[in-house]
Amino acid sequence: MKFYTEYLTFNTKKHREYINITPQVETALRKSGIQDGMILVSAMHITAGVWVNDAEDGLLADIDAWLEKLAERTSAKQGCLEVVGHTSATGLPAINDRLSGLRADYIKDRLEDEQKSLRGRLIATGKGSREMLVGTGKDDPSDALDRRVEFKVAPCGGSSGGRST
DSSP: OOOOOOOOOOOOOSSSOOOOOHHHHHHHHHHHTOOSSOOOOOOOSTTOOOOOSOOOTTHHHHHHHHHHHHHHHHHHTTOEEEEEEOOOSOSOHHHHHHHHHHHHHHHHHHHHHHOGGGTTSEEEEEOTTTTOSSOOOOOSGGGGGGSOEEEEEEOOSSOOOEEEO
16 A cells, blocks of 8 residues: 655734635645555644545635624523534545544634633534445545534533543
8 A cells, every 4th residue: 555645834924814726636646656545734833623524616705704793692591512524425434433523623723712611512423434325435426414513502501611532
């Protein structure tokens, strides 16, 4: 089995930035000489995130607006939320569990950055591929709904926020 590792470093200037790294990943793949297998892209720090969605016009602006509004309303109502990450069935269950948890953690962190008063009132949960909506396992756009984050109203009190699996 052949392996290739390349590290990419990004320095951002704003509170929240989106960087399309597809060209850098394609370049690394070409440099590796690997013709068959899989490529793993991993964010090494908790302040980083990996988006697998297509960068459609307006999508990133919409995501920012949704997160801001969700944080604002949850804070105003003194509510608590469970942020639940999901994956498609492609890949090993342990990796899917970790990925879904990281997906939920990322959104939880963004909400807490947006509204500091939400700290301790959000919990991130990873469900892996146990609650799929589509479940084709093709790892193509037909599985996009399985790779998602859900928000559930959670009871406040007794929970210090954090992460569960």
